[in-house]
Amino acid sequence: MSERENKPNTSNWFMWFDVRHRDIGDWAFVLHRLTALGLVLYLGMHLIVLGTLTLGPDAFNSFIDLAHNPLFIFGELLVVAAALYHGLNGLRVGLTSFGVAIPYQKQLWYVVMAIAVIGSIIFAISMFTA
């Protein structure tokens, strides 16, 4: 058996996200990674914000005032869009990973994107007009 190294290639990490000249499957994969990173970042921020509850009602209420800022709402919309894409594409990957609809993986991705975009628009209208 050949000796096998198993070191992550971190010297050119930006190539992990390099989708130039690549096809839809790779775009889907990279977007899946980016949305995962975004959602993890959001989770961390969410926990920090919840932590302000321990500082008393004034601290939390002042944060809630900040959350009404349009820039903040836009950030929340990005979270919704990322969650929609990541969840739906996760279903696509789950299906194809077990041999279902492999020849239609591109078409499935178009459906995923369509639902994610339409869903994000609906959420955007709802969030900015509330």
Added chain:
Amino acid sequence: MSTSKWDVTFLVYRKKGQGTPHYDEFTIKVNPDEYVLDAIERIWAYQDRSLVFAHACHHSTCGACGMRVNGVEKLTCITLIRDVTADGGKVKVDPLRNFPIISDLTVDMGVLYTRMDEVGHRPVLPLSEEPAEPGVKPVKIAAEGDIIRLADCIECGLCISACPIANTTSGYLGPAVLAGALQHGLDSDQHLFSLVEGENGVWRCHSAFECTEVCPSYVEPAGKIMELRKQVIWKRIFGIAK
């Protein structure tokens, strides 16, 4: 067949030993219905005899001339120039990714060949044994055993170069090797089963499908990996590969 010549500039990746990688430009007249490999051979023959590249059969059977043409993995012997550029245009030629570069456009694919041997991939096999496609049982034929064929996979390495996971983890077996493992079958070989279900096996694939996109032999490695996953689960639950 077109008779008018095109002026095309080839940007060719160069690297010798520990030297700094760079691109050399070669502008040549080509027939657009020639192949990229023809142009590279002409550059070598008439402009720079120090250019190192690999090739052999010129008809997509040996798998030696794999390179990245404008960033996409191609067998250069079957890649028409008119399909990758226009008159007065440029063609960028790079070596395959995820393999050590020997010199210029030539890479060391030893690790691929070693792993193909490790999983028992046979380049020639009885006609009935190569699965036509994932999930399809091989067709029984009367003269089984007498008729042999070349396996679909020509071990060109294009799928390894295109795979984003091979790009991030050198230990990942890679699409061609996992497809080779499916050809061998999991039932008879416990070592192979351990290898395939291990940390660098089928579960490392993230379904980017780039391997299937670039495969010149229609092996559909991504589909084979998914089929292998089903077999791994089946064997785990019922003790035999489905």
